[in-house]
Amino acid sequence: MDTEAQHTERDRSSTPEEGQEEGSRSTHVPATTMSWARAVLLGAGATVALLLFSAFVLQPFLIPSGSMEPTLRVGDRVLVNKLAYRFGSEPGRGDVVVFDGTGSFVQEAPRENTVTTLLSGAAASLGLTEPAETDFVKRVVGVGGDRVVCCDKRGRVEVNGTALDEDYLHPGDDPSAVAFDIVVPAGTLWMMGDHRSNSRDSRDHLGQPGGGMVPVDRVVGRVDWLGWPLGRLGSLPGTGAFAGVRPTGAAHG
Template sequence: MDTEAPHTQRGHSSPDEGEGRSRFVLSGAGSAPESDPDQDPGKAGWLTWRRAALLGVVCTALLLLFSNFVMQPFLIPSRSMEPTLAVGDRVLVNKLAYRFGGRPERGDVVVFDGKGSFVPEDPDGNPLGEALHGAASALGLAEPSDTDFVKRVVGVGGDDVVCGEDGRIKVNGVLLDEPYLYPGDSGSKVPFRIVVPLGSLWVMGDHRSQSRDSRDHLGEPGGGMVPVEKVIGRADWIGWPVSRWGDAGSVGGGRG
């Protein structure tokens, strides 16, 4: 019996193999493959933009959180702190400096909310506009709020701060050394004597002749004193421009 005949009649491929080849030929010879929606160029581009937008939102949110709780850039808008800080400088405000028991010290350069001391407690304004401006200033993209100020701490709670006719300042009877003053400026052209209440600060600009500070609010409610709880943080570093990178000028607490 010839057992090989059926095999020879099958040819060189089995029906299964032939069907497989036929399907392959039809697919490659003229039929277009089914489109994959995930590979559609328009959809892929849209997904890319969506991912980029989502990444931008997440990064912005993280920056705002970091700015609100750790370190905030602050744009210097005036000449009141020259030569220590110049107009256009962006200083990095350390918001953790006083958060864990630390308190502002004489010589510290601080940023504070002046509502209730330097400006009215509830200034009129657009809440939405203020919120947007606050977010922009928190990222260092806009000038700070009109209620935020940067000054140097001259007296802390309990200090007796005196300026005589000679324009020199004494704190608790000791003549204050102020190497940071703008060249040609005296400690103050306006004589004064105050005792700083506990929990408050007496603050002044380094460019005394160009600074509206605690002296200008002596006759107002609060007497020009800044409550410690209104301090936003300590200005530690100048981050911009690059040519002015370095310490922002705080000299309190023996930091030199």
């Protein structure tokens, strides 16, 4: 009987209590695995937050061409203020803006693979790759109701009868090698690049549907800052070229 009692006690002591060793083995996760999972979740959350910020507030934009030189150079990364025109304000003369040229500069959007479009769109929205083929950056020269003419006797662009002293033009460029005389319809904009001899802008679409005018609701935002390279970091230079332009119909003294 003593022997049986000893065996019973030995068996009980060798059996793990419920919720101790066996439970620990079944629920234990290596610390390294938890660290990696946490890092992945944090990275995904940060990326989503950055994409949302880029989509609604401030978007980096990679300059792909020299059409806006010397104001913007190839490879510059600018910051586009998407709130600039969200609360009743509209683009003004002299603003440098990013816009979707579908229907004005590009008559039909190119067809792409859905997955490829999403990935390239996400990368472009972070300023990592060139923007979509339908996205452009130009300067607003005329707003709704303006009469924009080129050129006067001195070769200058006129807006509502006022000749512009365009201090932002690329050195050596004429204001325009193409003559035009247009009135900008309400709700649209007349866009031109600063490097006039190297810019396909509203002038190149005069004979097409829309006449080169860009609808205001196609404007993505205003270029307010240069974010890269570091040597050019800062706010975009302003211009006084349009200071003397009067609203449509205003009499000249």
